[in-house]
Amino acid sequence: MASLLPETAQKIFAPETLRSAAKQSERCHIVPVRLRRAIKKFLREQEEPHMQRKVLRLSESFNEIKGINLQLTTSTSKELVEDPLKSLQQSKRWKIKSSYGDIGLKYRDEETAAYVASRMPAVYSACYRVLREVRRRLPGFSPARVLDFGAGTGSAMWALREIWPRSLESINLVEPSKSMQRAGQSLIRDLKDLPLIRSYDSIQALTQNISKSERDHDLVIASYVLGEIPSLKDRITIVRQLWDLTRDVLVLVEPGTPHGFNIISQMRSHILWMEKRKSRKCVDASDQASKDTVAFRRGAFIVAPCAHDGPCPLDNTGKYCHFAQRLERTTSQRAYKRSRGRPLRGFEDEKFCFVAFRRGQRPRQVFSKPWPLDGMKFETLKEQHAKRNPEDLEIDFEDQFESEAEDIPYEEDPVSYDSDVTETDAIDENDEEEEEEAAHADLGSGWGRIIFTPVRRGKQVTMDVCRSTKRDGSEGSFERVVITQSKNPTLHHQARRSLWGDLWPF
Template sequence: MAASLFGSMASFRSPAMYCKQCHTIFLYRTKIEMYTSRCMSTIAKNKTKMDESIREFLQTSPHRKHPGLVRPKTIILPENLQKALQFVFKEYSGRELAEKSKALVNYLWSRKRPVEDSEVRRTAMAMAKQLGIQDDALEDTGELSVKESQDVKKKRKRVARELRKKMYHWKAIQYTKEMSYIYAAGRMAANYSAIYRIFHEIKKRNPDFKPKLLLDFGSGVGTTVWAANTIWENSFREIMCVDVSSDMNDFAKLLLKGGKDQGVMTFKGVFFRQYLPVSALNTFDIIVSAYTLMEMSSQKERVNAIQTLWRKTEHFLVIVENGTNEGYKIILEARDLILHGERFLKLKQKDLIKERPQEASAEIPSLEEQEQPNDVEQASLYTYQESDLPEGHVFSPCPHHLQCPRSTDGTNTPCNFEQEYESPKLLSNSPKQQKEKFSYIVFRKAKRKEDLSDSHWPRIVRPVVRKSNHIHCHICCANGQLEHAVVTASKHGKDLFYCARYARWGDRLPAYTPDDDESDSDRINDTNGGTGSDRKESKSA
């Protein structure tokens, strides 16, 4: 791009470039300064434009309150919750609690998904081949001599040692009474900030939505209950909290009672149980699974849980995980499952789909056309079925149903977001204001065309860089691409410039690109539109 627009100025001693578009000579110290020049805002192939639908809003309201702003400021725990926490932890040593909670937080942040059995077997076969061991040597036929049998056992032990060194050893966490206290001290404020932030966006974009029934899957210490009642005060008729740990449930009840065993529940209609209700008739207006799917022992278990939750959803399904690569992959897994079905998810896992279909109706190889699984792969497969899940779409954060561009941009960075929060005064050595990075997705059980008209607004997916005369916004657009928009008042108008200036990471920009006017099916069928491998971050404005 730079080669076609700029000419080299060899006569200059200092590094310089000549812009053939605006006929300006740039003197710069590094290449980064060249790419951040104001001129770059005019070379975009798809120029970002202001959404005319909010012109009327901006005539009566300031830009700092434009409807694209969905990220709240620093979040503070409710006063009743803070008092309950202080009452519960008054008997605990602050220093010891701080050390244990910090260790748990670091462990949870570095936690990975369990390794699937099929992946273990494939890795074992690859290691055996590298070590010069034949595949049949790993299988005991029962017809070997004593010496041959001993050789096979030695080879197996050697491969097993190598596996233990290289494979991640996932282990379930047992949340006992002590672990519940430690988890609350280290994670409750952070979890609350992420869930509150998501609920805040749902309410702002859907002010008429008044949920009556809520299901918190993997409720833990009851964070979702507090966040939901803070956003939708006096709205809920029933809140069902499901967690396999009875100690976690007891601790959550204790906090709702103000930290006293004989206290009165802060919110009415809150129930606790260890397992999901079996009946399909039990549905809920909004269902939340926050930091739960990572604790499941296999992909099959995660898939079954997501399918069950989606079938019980009336309006919104919220899934939240850590803002790490592993958490982001779980979010992608849920996204593929809801939009494309279980069969697609398994085909993708086996690399039978080289380019991801852009719609659930995209062509997928039939069972006869697929490669038949060998003995190694057979262990990880269960019956392929067409998805019979109810129709829905991604409400947030994605402005599209296409392939996530972050997964193919080559940066190996997750699509995550950041929220500031104020930690309670439980740990004396912890900073008062902290930031939580999380990945999330919100599904809505409705057709996308029936949703709000602003669903195509791009999402800001990285921190906004504000300069005196221009603003850098990395946005995910409705055309399924990541764009680097350099917004200036002279090129894009003052309205869009000031809207971008007040926007932050995670907010939406009230704008669109020319490609947004096309339908999803038009973009899928457009041979010049590019596929997943072509979707790399491009500079546009």
Template sequence: MFRRLKLLPCSSICKNYSTKVEIDASLKENFESKVFKPRKHPGTTRVKIAAIPLDIQKAAKIILEDNGAKAMYQEAIKLNNYVRSRLLPPEEGDINKRAAKIHNSVSKQYFSKVNKELTPDEYENANKVIQTKVFNILKKKVYSWGNISFDLATSLQYLMVRAAPEYAILVRILDEIRKTLPDYKPRSFFDFGSGVGTGTWAVNTFWQGDIFEYFCVDTSTHMNDLARLILCNGKDNVEMPLKGFFQRQFLPASTDIKYNIVLSSFSLFELPSMKSRLETIQKLWNKTEDFLIIVEHGSNTGFQIVNEAREFVLNLPEGKNNGYVFSPCPNDNVCPRYMEHETPCNFLMKYESLPFPSKSEIYAEVFSYVILRKGTRPKNDPQWPRIVRAPIVRSGHTICKLCTAQGELKEIIFSKSKHDQTTYRCARSSNWGDLLPIK
């Protein structure tokens, strides 16, 4: 189903390079005239740490206190740990293959101990014993997946521990659009798996007043009620302050109406199979006018889901609403991280926790994401390489692991002796997730 481009040998995918590189020529004059400084070059991530807006914090605290949520805090911690460690639901074909393999092994072991010819009744009983053993082994070895039932208590727990990191991550991701396209003004927003409303809070951080329609889809009525109550400052019977705000429990069947920004954040884990995930991605892409954003936790499994969506959209037949990767990838090739099968392509975001039940603290969350944009990649896109791991800073040199426009992972050593001062200082002051403006 997914394309496979020419694979590069491991030695060319990830290798130390003392390659001579330099700052993008179009930026040299700006660096020389001090318009840009190396520590704040155009590729740096502007959002270093984020906190939920104060009015949202206040509304959330009112709701949590009114519902006695302080007593649920330990359960909320367990929920957070579970969300971070989830695996994909096993596919039916994989379960059948594993069951057949276990059955074959158990049968051989069982019948090797039988030294006589069995009667039909004995043979039938033996098969029952074998089936029971196979079932018990399978139950232990196959991941027990289930979607989360978001009743009121679970929704409140989710608000306590997941709203802050998810909001911070979305602000970081949306700033990629804002930074690259400062004049872009979306008019509509579609949020699949909208939960407590973090997507709406995040887009309003940048474009409140520009967006005239918010369409939020979540199967949980409790989540929908909670999201609406938060926007109404935690008070019942208050008029919704956002005009054009709609909530539904299911994806609308019609593809006639499109939205400038379509978001699926931390939601695809709730779908029971790859087939259902890809069908959902197709529906979301059909509803996309400009940008489709997919976000999941930065685990191997979360990255697998994001990459699955990326490959699916990039593999659509020509003429079927084609698009390209706007961020984080500087290319549309097969992800070199996926090819390695070792570590996920993820990034780190710091955030202030919700000040409930105690004061807020600074934490960090890893995440994987992709922003897909409708249309073809602009010819003037610089396609600067992305730093995909924390740079190693040493005396006299800095090592950066980069994902390049050619779809390769390169580890480049920037040193004072082999690179000009601006290039060296830009590399030295860059962080995990930044673009490095070099050629």
């Protein structure tokens, strides 16, 4: 048990609301019925033969592009000198020229169909997980105008409609592939109450065809697209353009690989550095009366996953910050995916990296909004035992067994997943919203992030936590936290139920 000292802290957090506010992960996401049906209908209309072979070929293409992108800076100039023809053939096959520079695999109709069958549910689940956390961290944020860069077949757009079904008014999609555009339009053909949706081939086409008043978007998202652009210069140019089109929140999502993390880390550092430089220039050129206004309008801070706006403590450590979302495989994924000779599981784990920026200054801590554990006095297990009555003794069978760390953040579910056995259009939108409104993890720092899977051994839980070291969120550190039942049974109870990606109130 924990006793709360200040009355203001007691109104905000109790041990139960701490657990609710810290929860950000989701054990197993079920792709909505509407999307599953749209995918099945789209694949039936395509009538593509040998789909399983095409899905396998697409997966191999992703892996080869990933390797080519990593080796580009060291191998391109050498190949141009030694074998210009080889380099030219390779670039023709794997790269297409656009206003963004060289970008990845050129999607024809067969690659697009394979992508919808195998990758779209996983990309949707990762986007849903990220946007759901943005909603939890920013409970008052309801975007009306949205830009989806690198929209592909519309995975992020489907997630947006699930997260903010009532506030969306218009969605601008930027996707250079005509095949992807056609597939996205086909998938939403039967949906009702859609916002205004417009598609463009490039950011330049977007800015030329809309008025200046429409260029400010409440939310801009770029998911699984920056990794297909091998040039760091081109990536920075694109992200700066996206930030200029952002009025409030910018979200970047990449695969959960070292390469994906490097991209997210580079873009994170660049935007924070750029906004700090702009703020310094404006403040230096302004008088004292306007400094507060300039500071409020300028700047950027991290909504998630970082607990601070300082340099990433994982840079140059050999570790990388990423998360995982388990999803129930759809019938198309089970039909076309292979599992290297073993029975195909009913679920898969999509690993991803992300960062969400917001314009302005990070909310500052004041006494009315303390850090989560400010003013909380925890009793040790010995003190709790001294207070209890003999008739209140209960056996905790959970702590009699040791649980080892896993490669994935979820326990194996013995239930055989089959997402299409019982399909229903019933949508319980209010249940999750009521649960999330029970507690809110404040953005004014104090909440750390569990980066890797917690290790539970007996009555001890070890966690790797990235947290802020200053109350203004300007610096952070990566630390290993050990929680024992004897010293702090209340936090130990929370730690045992924490998952990879959850927040930690330290």
